[in-house]
Amino acid sequence: MLYKQxxxxxxxxxxxxxxxxxxxxxxxxxxxxxxxxQAAIEVVPMADGGEGTLDTLLFSTKGKRLQKEVKGPLGEPVPVEYGILGDEETVLIEMAKISGLPMVEESKRNPLNTTTYGIGEVILDAINQGYRKFLIGLGGSATNDGGLGMLQALGATFQDEAGKKVPPFGSAVGEVASVDFSTIHPQVKECQFDIASDVENPLCGEIGASAVFGPQKGADEKMVEMLDASLSKYGALIEQHLGKTFQNMKGAGAAGGLGFAFLSIGGTILSGSKLIAEAANLHQDIPHADLIITGEGQSDFQTLYGKIPGYIGQLASENNIPAMLISGSLGDGYEKLYEYFTSCDSIATGPMSIEDCILHAENLLYKKAYNLAKIIHLHSKGD
Structure with a gap:
């Protein structure tokens, strides 16, 4: 094939x-x-379920945006966006845009005061418009309420010892004494919830939601212990009520336990990279390409474990399509990536600080991509 084609x-x-x-x-x-x-070049921006997932997939699939005012991470009314993918049937929700850490000022970050209630409100809004298929990215959460808020918004009943409904915040999780899912909106049972998350942590324990992710959301050591104990009690009550166990499933601890809540209503936690790539139809487009190019901020041996470039490299390899990786930097064990990539390149030109790479990323990336294109051009002349 001629390079110009x-x-x-x-x-x-x-x-x-x-x-x-x-x-x-x-x-x-x-x-x-x-x-x-004269080459046909298509840009398919990717994400892993965290920040940027909504913008990325709506562009890739030619989807549309919807607006709704819901309770934000601190319980205050906020205008938010969610989307409908280009298939016109899949609702896309990015948690970071509804209950996300970037929405909370650093001085106000405290997982006792945050809620996932707005996620449930968005789901109900979509259900009322007739949608039943959901793709939800769990990255970037400000919450540690085990999905208490979301489940309450969907209609589940949580009461304390006195028989009063508990408020939908992280501080109330430990107050839950009784659970009733029979009050959940009946059409929730008709829905498919595919959860994009590469977090494999269980709900509780040393590698649970509170211990691993609580500190970055504002929890100190004492608070982490309290949150973990609360989630354990709360999780056990829900499991007893439903007659099923979810706490130790991979991803139950994602987004402060929101993964657990989705599992409890029939959701499926899947690789964020795989879900996003499939939603963008990459698995259909890659077999027809002559070259695949992907990249990320830093690539190392972990890139092969659930990250977007690793998944794309594997897809390309399975279809015998050459793939190139361009990254901000190459870290420990990046050599393992050659199993799937023809080349692995850093945009850095000689010894550079991370700050300089970030500051000049646009120019550095262009120069690296241009150099690689010139090399390919040279070797394409004889085709």
């Missing part, structure tokens, strides 16, 4: 702290288009 798919994750996945993809495309002006 090449089909190139550019599907990067974001370069954290510097470039969104869309920005990174566009920069790489511009560099390659300059060398291959």
């Amino acid at each position: 090449m089909k190139i798919i550019i599907a990067p994750d974001s370069f954290k702290g510097s470039l969104t996945s869309m920005e990174a993809g566009t920069i790489i495309k511009n560099a390659f288009q300059k060398v291959f002006p």
Whole structure:
């Protein structure tokens, strides 16, 4: 095939702290288009279920945005966005945009005072419009309420010892004495909840939601112990009520235990990378490409364990399509990535600090992509 007829798919994750996945993809495309002006180059920005998932997938699938005012992470009314994918049947919810840590000022971050109630409100809004299929990204949460707020918004009843309904905040999780799921909106049972999360932590314990993620949400050591004990009691009550166990399932501790709540209403926690890639139809497009390019802020041996570039590299390998990886930096064990990638490159030019790489990321990425395109062009002339 002549190089000018090449089909190139550019599907990067974001370069954290510097470039969104869309920005990174566009920069790489511009560099390659300059060398291959007649090539068919498609940018498919990617995400892993965390921040940027909504924007990324609505662009990739030509979906649409919907607005709704709901309770934010601190319980106050806030305008939020969610989406409908291009298939016109899948609702896309990015937790970071509804109950996310970036929505809470640093001085106000306290998992005792945050709630997932708004997530439930958005789900009900979509249900009332006739939707039944949901894709939910759990990254970037400000919460540690075990999904108490979301389940209450969906209609579940949680009462304390005095028979009063508990408030929908992290501080109230330990007050729950009785659980009743029979009051949940009946159409919730008709819904499919696919949860995009690469977090495998259980609900409680040393590697549970509170211990691992609580501190970054404002919890001190004493609070972590209290939150963990509360979630354990709360989780046991729900399991006893439903006659099923979820606390120790992989991902139950995602988003402060929201993963557990989704499992309790029939949700399925899946690899965020796989779900997002499939929603963007990459598994259908990659077999028809001549070259795949992906990237991220830093690549190392962990890239192969659930990260977007690793999954894309594996997809490309399965279809015998050459793949190239361009990253902000290459870390420990990156050599293992050569199993799936033809080349692995860092955008750094000589010894550079992380700050300099972030500051000059746009220019550095363009130059690296342009150099790679020139090399491919040289080796394509004889085809």
